[in-house]
Amino acid sequence: xxxxxxxxxxxxxxxxxxxxxxxxxxxxxxxxxxxxxxxxxxxxxxxxxxxxxxxxxxxxxxxxxxxxxxxxxxxxxxxxxxxxxxxxxxxxxxxxxxxxxxxxxxxxxxxxxxxxxxxxxxxxxxxxxxxxxxxxxxxxxxxxxxxxxxxxxxxxxxxxxxxxxxxxxxxxxxxxxxxxxxxxxxxx
Numbered sequence: 084x085x086x087x088x089x090x091x092x093x094x095x096x097x098x099x100x101x102x103x104x105x106x107x108x109x110x111x112x113x114x115x116x117x118x119x120x121x122x123x124x125x126x127x128x129x130x131x132x133x134x135x136x137x138x139x140x141x142x143x144x145x146x147x148x149x150x151x152x153x154x155x156x157x158x159x160x161x162x163x164x165x166x167x168x169x170x171x172x173x174x175x176x177x178x179x180x181x182x183x184x185x186x187x188x189x190x191x192x193x194x195x196x197x198x199x200x201x202x203x204x205x206x207x208x209x210x211x212x213x214x215x216x217x218x219x220x221x222x223x224x225x226x227x228x229x230x231x232x233x234x235x236x237x238x239x240x241x242x243x244x245x246x247x248x249x250x251x252x253x254x255x256x257x258x259x260x261x262x263x264x265x266x267x268x269x270x271x
Contacts, residue, residue: 092140093125093150098231101136102147102189104129106227112140131227151232152191160195160225164247168200175213182217191228197221202248 093099093109101107107127115122115137124137125148138146152160171178182201185193201218203210210218222244223237230240 093143098151099125099127100149100151100189100228101127101129101138103187104132104134104136105189105224106151106231107136110135113137131223147189149189152228154232156191157229157232160191160229161243161247163192163195164199164202164244165250166199167251168202169196170200175211179213179217182221186217186221186224191225194221194225194228198225198244199248199251202251204249204251 095109095111097109099107099109107129110126110128113124113126115124123140125140125143127136127138128134129136138148171181182197185197188194197217198221201210201214201221203218222241226237226240226244229235229243230237233240233243
């Protein structure tokens with residue numbers, strides 16, 4: 084699991100990662116009165132979702148809010164993309180929950196694992212709708228952080244991720260059969 088040093092304070096304009104929503108930008112700090120208590124809250128804008136989130140400064144670390152990934156973590160995530168897919172032989176519903184938990188962890192390497200595991204090359208069978216949704220969600224989350232770290236746009240980041248995925252080691256027919264999911268009505 085990646086470790087990111089948590090600055091005691093983020094500044095307006097800083098990009099951050101909030102686990103459940105991905106990359107956002109700190110717009111500022113406001114004082115809010117909640118239940119008679121005065122709180123200092125980070126105001127975070129998630130432009131892609133057209134959403135604003137207010138996180139109490141005292142709860143920022145506990146919520147998993149962190150600075151963007153370091154270059155080393157980005158390199159580790161990109162290397163993860165090139166590894167062999169690790170698909171458990173469990174029911175799709177269980178795997179889908181695990182993938183969702185990894186995406187919402189905010190951990191770039193875990194998100195890269197989901198992208199790697201759900202990626203399908205053009206010569207491979209099509210994904211189910213739910214697999215495709217999880218893949219797109221993980222790819223978007225990873226691309227947005229990569230774009231923010233490298234100060235580029237999301238499309239360039241998606242191209243970089245796709246290029247890394249193209250370098251994946253090809254699966255042998257035996258490995259593909261070994262990874263075949265257990266027959267499950269939910270997989271369709």
